[in-house]
Amino acid sequence: MRKSLGQLNLRPGERRLVIGVGLLVFLVLNMFLVWPHFSDWQDVRQELHDARLKLRRYEAAIAETPKWEARIRVLESAQEPIPEEDQGTEFLSAIQRQASLSGVTITGSSRMTTRTNNxxxxxxxxxxxxxxEERALLDFLYRIGSAGSMTRIRGLSLRPDPPRNRLVGNITLVASYQKKSGPAPTHATNQPVATVQTGAPPAVPARAARTASPPASPRNPGTGVVAPANQPPNR
Structure with a gap:
């Protein structure tokens, strides 16, 4: 350092100024480039800890897969699917039955809606x-949730009645009914149909008979005797 400053031919005051400026630049660079990253290691350790916790939760959920599969099989085989034309009546009857058992008074109801996009x-x-009353309403909600057909509560709004002795409100209940599996579609097979033709087949023209006359036997010019067909004539 001294050798480098000595090569610049600076006076002692100038050397002190150069050293001070260098220290100031070093501090400024550390302030903006190094010090903000002091907490990065802590952030990395926290992210690693969160990732390990998430991994343990996922592994615990995967380990419970056989239990949920068994539960699904039990729910699927619990009862036969209710016919679609009887589902609305059965749903209303279940609501009225649970309300009667719990001591809840139904003062009105809206029109039932149906969704079939599932x-x-x-x-x-x-x-x-x-x-x-509060206790009766809690018992009604519990009974509805534990009933069949996957009944659940989608909306609930409550307020006290004017005497402030009981609760008045609206409850939106939803029930899911299993669809019946329809018969497998049958695909028509296009099989060729054999056609039977009746009647005699068309007449085939008869071939003209070919008549060939046998070759004439050669005659011996000297004797006038007819030679056999397979024997050459005598000369």
Whole structure:
């Protein structure tokens, strides 16, 4: 360092100024380029910790796959699919039955809606207006959730009645019914149909008989005797 500064032929005051400027530049570069990254290692360790936690959660969920598959099989074989024309009546009857058992008064209901865009289930939605005490309403909601047909609560709005003794509100209930699997489509096979022709086949023209006369036997010019056909004439 001294040798480098000595080559510049600087006076002592100028040397001190150059050293001070160099230190200032070094500090500024560290402030903007090095110090902001002091916490990077801590961030990396935190990300690694979060990734390990997520991996453990995924492994735990994958380990429960056989249990959920068994549960799905139990639900699928629990009961036969309800005919589509009886699903609305069965849904309303189940709601009224659970409300009667829980002591909940149904004061009104809206029109039932049906969604069939799911390839496996038919979803029916029903909104009812209820009047009940808090304990009875909780019992009704529990009974509805534990009923069949995958019944669940989609919407709930409650408020106290004017005497503030009971609760008044609207509940939207949804039930999913399994679709019946239709018969496998039959594909028509186009088989050629044999056609039978009746009647005699067309007449075939008879061939003209060919008549060939036998070759004439050669005659011996000297004797006038007819020579056999296979023997040459005598000369």
């Amino acid at each position: 390839p496996f289930f038919i979803e029916r939605s029903q909104t009812i207006s209820v009047l009940a």
